[in-house]
Amino acid sequence: MAANLAADSTKGKNNDLTPSQEKSYDCAVIGTGPAGMIAALALASNGLETVLIGPPVNLNDARTTALMDASRQFLDNIGIWKDLRSAFTPLEKMRLIDGTDRLLRAPETTFSASELDLPAFGYNILNKDLNRVLFDLVNNNELIELVEDTIKNVSSNDHKATIELSNTPDISCHVVIGADGRNSVVRRSAGIETKNWKYPQAALVLNLKHDLPHYNISTEFHRNTGPFTMVPLPGKTSSLVYVETPERAEELNNYKDEALEAELEKLSKFVLGSLKLASPRQVYPLSGLTAVHMSGNRSLLMGEAAHAFPPIGAQGLNLSLRDVAVATELLANAKHTKADMGSAELLQKYDRSRKADVISRTTAVDLLNRSLLTDALPVQMLRSLGLYTASRIPLVRRLLMREGIAPSWSLPTLMRAQND
Template identity: 40%
Template sequence: MTEVSAQAGATKTDILVAGAGSTGLAAALAFSRAGMKVALVGRIPPPLPGRTVALFEASIRFLDALGALDRVRALGCPIEAIRMIDDTDQLFPVPELTLRASEIDLPALGVNISNDELVGVLLDLVRARPEIELIEAEIADYELNSATAAAMLADGRRIEADFLVAADGRNSRARAVAGIDVREWTYPQVALTAMLRHEFPHDNMSTEWHTRSGPFTLVPLPPRENAPHRSSLVWLMSVADARRRLSKPRDELEFEIEDYAKSEFGTMQIEGEPGQFRMGGMQVSKHATGRMALVGETCHVFPPIGAQGLNLSLRDVADLEDCLASVDLRNERELSRALARYDRHRHADIGFRTNGVDVLNRSLIIPYLPVDLFRGASFLAVAALGPLRRAVIREGVLPHLVLPRLMRKPARAHAG
């Protein structure tokens, strides 16, 4: 595993991954799979009430390569279609749009699983890998130079590595030490999240109502004992509406959720406690520098629209592993070329997704007739034109801009 460095008290490894959330855990697994020694440093994140992640085909293939797919499928629910309904009361009606996995010859577009269960699956795999040393500690500071990347832990330990993968979140200390500039913005919205039980089946279909406060989305979840029909809710709304709704008695909030869903799923019951988080966005000036690369929310943040967040983060990890696969990490020239390639890929992929999500979100919350007309015409074209619709589905679940090697091989068929 790790070895003692020439510097007294320091531990030496090939790859240092900072941050032990789902992105950091996936990064540690990807690089250990490539035969590298990995030190994964960070605190395991606390539970996130009501939060799930919809993992699409490219991410499914990646999880299969990491050995996580069987457990993810067992714990999650397949998403066979995505249904989008305009509920903005705009002047000209917008047709309902349904995107089905069968149109692109897939059994499902992806799998929806609770965030906490996904972290648990990846954590178990990390702990089973002898190439990974999991160090549950805080990183106090970093030292980045042309020869090494080092982390100084809060307990005084020092970890030295040939390369640092920064997965330490939107307030990344590693990014700040590297001097990478950040552009941030906010939206006048809060996302309310919850797990729901409902009366009628979801038929493995994600249903998204587009309202003037943002999308109201129900994503299918697997059944539980005495709860055959379940979904996760992501509901974007104003800050004032979020405060009002979360202060309501539970049954009144359930009635309002049922009303927003047009009673299509019958009566609603909230499982556990609902969660909330403020909407914002973030981009960085570059995604790699020296002996460090950024992945996940260290380099991109945007609203939970189209379920792009974690899928994009896993693509960061797979892309970085691909770019570094045949590189001697001690060779500065080889490393520099590989990181330039990674930066180009991430600028294109992240920029495309960020702009698309931003435009869709703003088009909903700004009641401007030309914008409504453009959005309506886009929906009409996708609904009416089969080739365009199939292209949109493929781009959403299996992007053409960047498809790293760990995402190219189709996932194994699910046994049973």
Template identity: 30%
Template structure:
């Protein structure tokens, strides 16, 4: 275990780190790398052993990294380690239908050649992204890792926050950032409440190998129980995120591999030839979670700790990376002005920047899921006509594409490919 380095006396409080990040997953590690560029001392508190991240094997999980999120990863110095294993996402095809019946004649097709910036994004396997982040964190002298420990106490004061860990260590930081997921202990200890609900759906996740090349096309097939996403990986492989009702998903997941594939095939179709499993299978329940606030005294939240959305648009990690880019920029600008970067008025700037976008994303994914995950004939007709209309209008279609690529709104510098 790496113990945090002790630091200077600042405004009457003895700090042994500038910023403590609770949660060493993708968001926590990316945030640490961004903040380290500012010369700040960062401590990551991670309940998992670090070897888990460095030595992760292939388990089928992958992420659709939007174009602007790719710029952030490049700005963090990670892209050289990721590029060879990153599959460009050239097109997105969205269809509607029932398992075994084929898709509706109405569809949406987003072609990357219609925007100037390049591919809409990349598909990166969890094992590659997690390992790249872990190695970069370990090699950065500004970052200390306190792994295998949990926070048991959290007290904010006028000048900083004190964290007590279950291994007996105590950390004193100017700011604590919660990057510890939907059940965020940081948020709970800070008195930040959240709203949310279960969808009654479970995602079945796996990777498949297929005979024919996918040509870099991502597919989203909406069915009454829930959507099926087919996301291209390097080689003749694709990642599957397949939503079913809780009961049906449990029954499918209990099947052996051959029977599992027999259920998947009529939903998947034969456009990529014969399919086979290429990795582990796993499931997770689908829900929405949104905090009432992203900040508290000496506390900020990023990623799923602040907002967890339905994976229908593949935007969960991208939203977290947008949080990270915004928080890094707010702290960078405050530091250059000589402000206390964890003062309430500074953290308010971060919340003002990100809260509306996150609430809008939660509402949009919730609405899309409710609209498409049903078999009401009137709603079905309306959504099919709507998809056909969007596909027929180039300006509207390009607007959706730019949204998917993360190119809309007030973008932080890291998402524009600029340094902090």
């Protein structure tokens, strides 16, 4: 049962413990973002006693997240899709429109999930709704203890990992899951280095009301400065991720509501009719990060602690859920065979299993983004030809659609339909 220790220092079962009597768990998940909460729920669904440590869950995040069908299947397999499904809007079609002013433009292309015999490619949700449902599930799970605190350090020996917290006694466990975001303390404690890079772009992010229905179609305009993507939400609302130069994103962020609405209507070519802002605006500078290793110090890194890239193509949390699925399979197997869950062998296996997927997704997002930015004619030709080919050849169409959902070559067992 979840105990909220730091919120009220007089309650919770760990409260009587001194550091020398630290409580021990199978796993400690660090980070109360979506990746951390889903990791805790996945581990608990496989019988692992888990402590989840992080600051209060963000129940006001106005961003949205599109989860692809493989992620939906994973949430179903760990028993939580039924609690989440009503908050998601299905994405049945994906329309790509070349909005560049270049010499070579790709033809408009619409992909339909029904071509893959799926009801939807993916499902979009407001982060505040996602976090609310995950928080309730965590709180009601007998195998998860929630500690509202931040961590300062992780140390380890041959038998256990010890976590030093800011306001709570130390906690020990067999293995630590680092889902503590870009500035991960788990990663730093393990001495794992990162590769970091920046893009000359920023994303203006907000939600919109519109007067025409979206028919569950996600629309992406490819523009010279980056994509402009409107993703369906319930009723006549959609989320917008609009990638621009940092200067222009900041300029637009300072526009009055009516002026910004008029600009967005023009850029969207009125495909959803007239637009009204339906959330505060946020600007995210675009950057990327990969951890050189995804494990060490009895810790497994996942989510943005291990890899971060621009919000293009809805890949970030989907990739993180594949980290969670692989880690859950390895740890559940170790628990059931009474093997050490934090052994060097398990850590290396996790790192090896995740590398190719992380590199290929990071590269794909990077290439797609750079292909829009470049003025080089050969690159424009390839992009136009790629989309043209995709729109004409059924086999290529299906291949592209499948790979957009998840890598078919390395899908973790926990993400497959039970009868596969």
